[in-house]
Amino acid sequence: MPHRHNLTTLRDMLRRREISSTELTHHFLERIDRHSDLNAFITVDEEGALAAAQQADKHLARDEHAPLTGVPLAHKDIFCTQGLLTSCGSKMLRNFISPYDATVVERLAKAGSVLVGKTNMDEFAMGSSNETSHFGPVHNPWDLQRVPGGSSGGSAAAVASRLVPGATGTDTGGSIRQPAAFCGLTGLKPSYGRVSRYGMIAFASSLDQGGPLALSAEDAALLLQCMAGFDSRDSTSIARDTADIDEGLKINLHGLRLGLPAEFFDESIDNAVLTRVREALGIFERLGATLVDVALPNSAAGIPCYYVIAPAEASSNLSRFDGVRFGHRSDQASDLLTLYENSRAEGFGEEVKRRILIGTYALSAGYYDAYYLKAQKIRRVIAQDFSKAFEQCDIIVGPTAPTTAFSLGEKTQDPVAMYLNDIFTNTVNLAGLPGLSIPAGLDEAGLPVGLQLIGQFMDEGRLLGAAHRFQQATDWHQLVPKGF
């Protein structure tokens, strides 16, 4: 069964012509169809996928390989794809066919991949459970009554259930890593600026990063190499090649210092999560790494800081959805003001409206200094904490999320409880650092636990390399949810 293989293996099988891209694409399309009750996809592009697969097969027949030639992939529905619906999980954009491709989409296409469809997500990436999607919640393949995490929940569920061998996600406060943890995947949020944001619908511009969700660190590295790199259309993009990623995969763990922040190991964390994380760290130690205690004393300020900055930027980023040029336009509008009000009231869901309100408030005259400016100061302090900690260690480790996947509906009435899912992830975005979640076993209920590795700026190579060594010594990442 080809879907049992990871992306790197499938890529090699395609090159050796043990399977054609058309066969592989058919196989995954069938699986997507069979498991449509997961609700992982918003759009499946069967026609486009098969055409691209045929094209890939022609190249493969001539031994012309790009890095991903013929490999099926899915994109989170936040990435603009020319000619395809790009909904961002929102009613606001349920009629938006993008006239252009995001840089990430363009690069992965150029790398030869076959786009099979667009995955479900929290509306405008605002959520930690994929329950804010206009297209309905996504189910966690490990337990269909549970959430897959969010906001990249569709991508995570799709990869975990082997509907695609890899997918893109975006991470503003944990939206790749937390669903990766909940679904037993390897998910990477790259350093801010490593992956172009052009064509990725903005939630919070200074925090958003696109990255891969995959079955292994090796797969994630391969995807990242195709996604990353300078883009002149994104002024925050960083001119750095991806040589470090290849190099990183070859590192060994001898002498690697893993920093354990006391703040990430407190009592609020699920016991099973804590146990699995400690066991994983034991394996790292056996492989030659050393554990050191570090401190991130201002971590507690992360959530309030994040929930000022992200909504502030979002309130402005989402102003363009006004019903004038694209997206939902209310037919209950008699004048300009009601056109704006009704289009936005009808087009946006509750969580998006909540964050627009919070952000608008935080930027308002008289409140700006107390909220936005203060949050920016705290953001610098949090970044300094990380710099200091990295004087003593090479990688910071801890749980990705305080719990394993929770039940659908469990936290939808309590936004703050939902926001606390980000407690270990959003400080990484605030500091612009790379963060990786890898599977570290299962809890008593058989749900995956995620271990987070946080690296120094642009040090993805070392993160992925450390994870790769760990995955060579363990098989947590190879577990498949029952029924898939």
Next chain:
Amino acid sequence: MVAWETVIGLEVHAQLMTRSKIFSGASTAYGAEANTQACAVDIGLPGVLPVMNRQAALMAARFGLAVGGSVNPVSVFARKNYFYPDLPKGYQISQYEIPVVSGGSLEIHTAAGDKTIRLTRAHLEEDAGKSLHEDFHGMTGIDLNRAGTPLLEIVSEPDLRSPAEAVTYLRKLHSLVRTLEICDGNMQEGSFRCDANISIRPQGETTLGTRTELKNINSFRFVERALHHEIARQITVLEDGGEVVQETRLYDPDRDLTRSMRSKEEAHDYRYFPDPDLPPLVIDAHDLEVLRNELPELPDARLARFIADYRLSMDDALQLNSQKEIADYYEETVSCANDETRLTANWVTGELMSWLNRSDIAITDSPVTPAMLGQLVCRIQDQTISGKIAKEVFEAMWASEGDVDSIITARGLTQITDTGAIEQTVSEVIARFPDQVAQVRAGEDKVIGFLVGQVMKATSGKANPQAVNEILKRQLLG
């Protein structure tokens, strides 16, 4: 009766002459079909990002150097948030806390002497699109061609004390941005737009009165009229015991009045914050060095040179420097006129300007070119024609009848300097007007002018007036 003092500060939006927009690669050319010059970034599609046009930043820095302001090594783009259909993103990218240029000043020449007008700042921002309210049957059309066009907003301190000063300042600024080649100054196309902040206070008062902001005053003529109107309105309000309300008012040039647009209470909270999509704009010492070396001769320096090198009066020099093109025209004419600097100045500020004004033609489109006018000045100087005849020649050139020499030949306008011919005509005039001759001989000197006139008339103006004068006097009194 209180004497009122007027206080005015101006905000000018100068469109920078970059070929592409400030944050996208779309063309800035004026007049294209609606929405054909708006790319994904200008339309504000989901997912697009702005990328700074470096050329616009360097033009702003060029301006900063020219006005002696400080060009900030690091300036920051900010988002100004408000909803309007022709503002695609729901925010305008502008600069707020740290503009590209801080300070600087402009010298203006007023009736009361020279005056320094301080500049507060100049900052970069993107223009919005246009809402078109006609032709859409009760709907509004949106044209986003202009969206994203680079603007430099130049803000003055409230240093102007009259509408006339405001206009003088505007003209000076207009001439400067054109000299710097950063703005084409085309007011009809909206490349140079002006808003005014205006208040009045009793003469001698030091605190400022409540101001109103006047928008949409987009010609020099309108500026003066709109300001006069607004001052008169404010005086009436105060003298009737009322209070000026802080508000934005719109000037309606068709009805020649200002009306309230929105009050302070209705003013937007723009929720400015630094744009996270754009890194700070950096202009370093090396950039400034290069820009400084490339600066052209500035209007003040040129004015001083006109006075020193061409020995012109301040008035002439000012008139010639009121527009870069006039000064250019003048200098080109001088170079074709045997360096007759003053005579050339008279012709440019006098005859040429009056014909241009009468025909509403720009000096760059003048049918009489600098070469032609230079030649005319030469013919006056070498006494081929008199100044009076020269006006006839100028008129003929204006009507495209040919160059100076061919017109003089074709119309037989060469000045009569042959004294024999003039003696003959003088004798005839003396014979025809015995009464006047008697008066002159009786000591009534003024009457001699009448006789000179008769001689000129008899020679169709071609006689050299100086020669006529001398010969008449000799024949009558000699």
